[in-house]
Amino acid sequence: MPRVEPTCPQFDYITAKDAYPAMVAGFGSGKTEAAVLRSIMGKLAYPGLNRGFYEPTYDLVRMIAWPRFEEILTRLEIPYKLLKSPLNYISIEGKGNIFFRSMDAPGRIIGYEHADADVDELDTLKDKEAADVWRRILSRNRQKKPDGKPNTIGVTTTPEGFRFVYRTWKESPRPGYRIIQAPTSSNPHLPDGYIDSLRDIYPESLLQAYLEGEFVNLTSGTVYHTFSRELNNTDITEQRGEHLHIGMDFNVQNMSAVIHVIRDGDPVAVGEITGVLDTPAMIELIKDRYAGHKISVYPDASGGSRKTVDASTSDLALLKQAGFAVEVDRSNPSVRDRVTAMCSAFCNAKGERRYRVNVRRCPIYAACLEQQAYDKHGAPDKTQGLDHAPDAGGYFIAKRYPINKPKAGMKRIRGLA
Structure with missing residues (x-):
């Protein structure tokens, strides 16, 4: 042997x-x-x-x-x-x-x-x-x-x-x-x-x-602890006709969307829409505010079966009928994977900050990123209303900039043949 x-x-x-x-x-x-x-x-x-x-x-x-x-x-x-x-x-x-x-x-x-x-x-x-x-x-x-x-x-x-x-x-x-x-x-x-x-x-x-196999507290402090209002801030705005990438969270009477552009391959949050009644109202606001732009929406995957309005058409179907490109998988990524993708984009272990936020144009998003904490069960807290905008932004980041763990390759068994 x-x-x-x-x-x-x-x-x-x-x-x-x-x-x-x-x-x-x-x-x-x-x-x-x-x-x-x-x-x-x-x-x-x-x-x-x-x-x-x-x-x-x-x-x-x-x-x-x-x-x-x-x-x-x-x-x-x-x-x-x-x-x-x-x-x-x-x-x-x-x-x-x-x-x-x-x-x-x-x-x-x-x-x-x-x-x-x-x-x-x-x-x-x-x-x-x-x-x-x-x-x-x-x-x-x-x-x-x-x-x-x-x-x-x-x-x-x-x-x-x-x-x-x-x-x-x-x-x-x-x-x-x-x-x-x-x-x-x-x-x-x-x-x-x-x-x-x-x-x-x-x-x-x-x-x-x-890397070390150590037990560390993964749920202490704020959820998006790598976000800095100063270091991740930018004055970038969307340009005329620029392709917009919109992360969207479905909640009846409290829908949220975070609008992004991609510059040099990196994401930039340039706007937000929050506190919206339902999906038809959100569609109307986006079309009015961003007329002339190509729109891709990265929504909560549950919108394939959910309806924020009392109608027979799902939220995802409404977005498609509005002419938006809808980028969504069959199910959402795990909360851990979504949060990790966000935190890494804000600042990775090398100190690189790829994800920037126009704080002036996204005041609610920035405040939520600073303040959302973990609950007693170690999950992002959803009782203070600080989860909607980060969830919206997170669906876009997790889809376009996911954590793809590099493959280590299979360790081989060595020895005499």
Whole structure:
């Protein structure tokens, strides 16, 4: 069998004897690779017993877990058979099965059992959901081992603030719960420039988590903490006939729109329309104020089914009927991704400020960016009316300037053929 040469944190995790080791790691540190290796090595150690492998969604099982298992099993020259939906397991010849499950439907974590398990990206789940999933996986982890050793569950994750993994493994760890830290820099197989590329797209506050694998407060202070009224300000205005890009948030009797131009590839907010009754009224205001301009609207995706006016036509359909180009996906990006895209555009870790706001012409937008805070649940507060304009601007930024995490490339297994 070929030799495996993991990084030091990977080796510590793969060989950990603790009941519940957690590899808390930065992007590109090889945590999923370590999870797969730990799963395979653990499976080989206990022929005939089952093992579980969990991802946040079925898409990640299909796109991440299965290809990684197939590649590694092939390189290790281990015969296997992958049985996809609806069975969802890998059968290793003479060694037993590895079951694959998603964590987005905890109620389906029933009807099977295993001796050990591996959980990838547990911290992407909200606190309550993560705790529920963890209890359910623990209940499945009950096949008795012939050598009497305890059942184990390994976790690999990027830290997402002070969530379930922090509380369980760091704040109040019980016996058997151990953290293995893995910074991005621990992986020598990353492509050149990978770490610098992360600094280009993430604000400094996130890099302790996403580069170092540290637990940091991602929900303290104001939501758009990188915005500066002085440093992000500009006197740029739209020019005659210029293409306008309008982010739009749908709210009955309180619709908001933030008007942008793009200069040298960068976004500039040059106007705002707030407190509008409904979509027909918003359309009328835009047509009146910006006659002669090409208009692209980047709305809240829920407008495909919602109606701000009592009529049979959806908000998105009304925008299209008005002659506007509508740029929207089937669903909105996650709130975290939208906020991160905004904060990075206002100022990334290199101090670059790409997103500028004409504060004089966008007074409400600027005030909301300065003042919106997080609520007690760690979500942007929506009780003070400060969310509408930033949401509108955020739909445009998240669509045109999304956070596209650079691919680290797959860490290869080296050794004798």
